[in-house]
Amino acid sequence: MFKGTERKPFHDDKDLVQVTNHGSLRYPHRLNFYDRPPLYDVTVEEFETCALDRLRILAEIESSAARNRTWEELKTVTNAQCSNYLPLHATSARTVERDSERRKDHLGHFVLRLAFCRSEDLRRRFIKAETTLFKIRYDADDNAEREMFLSSRDFDWMPVDSAEKSKYRKELLGSYQGARNESVREQAFEAEKYYKVKWTRVPDLVEKRKVFLKAGWAYVPAKEQSSIVFQEFEVHLAKALELTARSLPRLDEDTRLVPILDNLSQGFLAGVPSQWAGSGEAINSDDIKAEMVDDLAKKHFPICMRSMHDNLRRDHHLKHLGRLHYGLFLKVLGLSIEEAVVFWRKSFDRLTDDKFNKEYKYNIRHSYGLEGKRANYAAKSCQQLLTSSDHGCPYRYYSPENLQTALLSAYSSRGLTSADLSEIMSTVKATHYHVACTRVFEITHSSFGIKKGAGTGDDESVTHPNQYAAKSMELYKVQQNSAEAMVVE
Incomplete structure (x- = not known):
C-alpha cells in the first residue's frame, strides 16, 4: 500500500x-x-x-x-x-x-x-x-x-404491506410517536410506511418503546428507519x-x-495538536522580559507549566526534561534568547557563574537553535506531555488528591472553587485530560466572557500549553484595551 x-x-x-x-x-x-x-x-x-x-x-x-x-x-x-x-x-x-x-x-x-x-x-x-x-x-x-x-445497500428489512399494517393497526398506532393531537397523529400514521427487522437490530427503539414487537420482529416506522442504518453501521x-x-x-x-x-x-487522550505544536516561532507579538514571567505564570499558565514554574521557584532548579519542556514553552510564548539566559540565571541563583555557563547556558542556546544542529525546536504539545511521566501532564500523572490541591493552589484566585473540582475530576477519571484542562480555562476566564462549553473562546479544546497561555493573554489584552478606551471616552 x-x-x-x-x-x-x-x-x-x-x-x-x-x-x-x-x-x-x-x-x-x-x-x-x-x-x-x-x-x-x-x-x-x-x-x-x-x-x-x-x-x-x-x-x-x-x-x-x-x-x-x-x-x-x-x-x-x-x-x-x-x-x-x-x-x-x-x-x-x-x-x-x-x-x-x-x-x-x-x-x-x-x-x-x-x-x-x-x-x-x-x-x-x-x-x-x-x-x-x-x-x-x-x-x-x-x-x-x-x-x-x-x-445501494441491502439492509435486510422487510416492507410491511397494507394488509399486515391493517391487521396490527391498533398495536402499531399505540407505539407510534408523533403529534400530541390525536387526529393529526392518526393522519401521519396512515401515511407512514413500516419495515420489519429482528428486534435485536433496533435496541434503542425498543428501549424507548417506539416500535411494536411481535414474534421477535420489530415493526419500524419509516421515520425511525435511520436507527436500523445506524445500528448496522x-x-x-x-x-x-x-x-x-x-x-x-x-x-x-x-x-x-x-x-x-x-x-x-493518543489523539483521544490529548485532542489533536493544534497549530501551536507545529512551530518553534514565538506567538506573542510583545516582548516578554525575564522579570515578567512570575506574573504571567500566575495569570495565564496552564497547570503543567504553572507547576514547573512553582517547582523552579521553590527548588531554584529543574531537572533536564523539565527545563526542556518549560524552556521551549517560554520560548514560543515570546521570551527571547537574551531574556531566557537572564531568566534561567536568576532562577538558578545558587549556582556559580562558571557552573551555569558550562552546564546550562549551552542547552538554553541549543533549544533556540543557536547551538548543535541549529534546529528550531517546537514547544511540547499536550499529546507529548501525556506520554512523558517526568514533568508530564498533571491531569494524567498526579494523584487525585495532589491534582485537586494543585488546582486550588494555582487557580483559586482566578475563580476556581472546590465546588468545581467534582466535574473536573470526573473528566480526568474518564481519561478526557484535555477536556479537564479546557474546563479549568473556562472557569478561570469566565470574567472575560468565556462560557461553559466555549473552550478557549472559539469552541476549541486545549491541546497545547502555549495555546492555553496565548488565549489567556489575548483575552486579558482585549479587556485591558477596552477598559482604557472607556477611560479615554
Whole structure:
C-alpha cells in the first residue's frame, strides 16, 4: 500500500458507478460504510495527513460529549470542523472534486482503524465517535441522495404491506410517536410506511418503546428507519475493527507506520495538536522580559507549566526534561534568547557563574537553535506531555488528591472553587485530560466572557500549553484595551 507516490484507482473501471445526472463517480455517495479497503498506493505523508485531519473531527466529537454539549451544538461544532478539515460536498455539487474529497475521507477512516483497533477501549471510543459522525452526515445529506445510498445497500428489512399494517393497526398506532393531537397523529400514521427487522437490530427503539414487537420482529416506522442504518453501521464497524486487530501484527516490522499509529492513538487522550505544536516561532507579538514571567505564570499558565514554574521557584532548579519542556514553552510564548539566559540565571541563583555557563547556558542556546544542529525546536504539545511521566501532564500523572490541591493552589484566585473540582475530576477519571484542562480555562476566564462549553473562546479544546497561555493573554489584552478606551471616552 505504501510503495511510493503512484496512485491507483480505488475501483476497477468496471466498478465506476453512473450517478443519475451527475456523471460517473468512483465514490457515488457521501455516506459510506467503508466496506472496501483502499487498494492504491499513497505516500506516508498522505497516510498521516488524511488520518490527522479526520482525527481532529473525531476528537472534537468525543470532547463535545465529555463537555455535555447538546445534539444541536455538537452538530454545529462538527460541521464546522468538517468544513475546515474534511469537507464532503453533495453529489450535485459539480464544481468541486467530489471523488478527491471522498477519497480522503475513505483513506483517513481506514488509517484510523489501524490506530484504534489495538485495544478494547480504543475500539469502543472510535466506534462511538465514527457512528456519531455518520449520524450527523446522514441527517445533513440531501434526501434524494440519501435514498440512493440506502437503495445501494441491502439492509435486510422487510416492507410491511397494507394488509399486515391493517391487521396490527391498533398495536402499531399505540407505539407510534408523533403529534400530541390525536387526529393529526392518526393522519401521519396512515401515511407512514413500516419495515420489519429482528428486534435485536433496533435496541434503542425498543428501549424507548417506539416500535411494536411481535414474534421477535420489530415493526419500524419509516421515520425511525435511520436507527436500523445506524445500528448496522456500528455493528459493521465493530466487526471490521476486530478483524483489523488480528491483522495488525503484520505491520510491526514497518518502522515508518508504527510511530504514526502510536501518535494517532493518543489523539483521544490529548485532542489533536493544534497549530501551536507545529512551530518553534514565538506567538506573542510583545516582548516578554525575564522579570515578567512570575506574573504571567500566575495569570495565564496552564497547570503543567504553572507547576514547573512553582517547582523552579521553590527548588531554584529543574531537572533536564523539565527545563526542556518549560524552556521551549517560554520560548514560543515570546521570551527571547537574551531574556531566557537572564531568566534561567536568576532562577538558578545558587549556582556559580562558571557552573551555569558550562552546564546550562549551552542547552538554553541549543533549544533556540543557536547551538548543535541549529534546529528550531517546537514547544511540547499536550499529546507529548501525556506520554512523558517526568514533568508530564498533571491531569494524567498526579494523584487525585495532589491534582485537586494543585488546582486550588494555582487557580483559586482566578475563580476556581472546590465546588468545581467534582466535574473536573470526573473528566480526568474518564481519561478526557484535555477536556479537564479546557474546563479549568473556562472557569478561570469566565470574567472575560468565556462560557461553559466555549473552550478557549472559539469552541476549541486545549491541546497545547502555549495555546492555553496565548488565549489567556489575548483575552486579558482585549479587556485591558477596552477598559482604557472607556477611560479615554
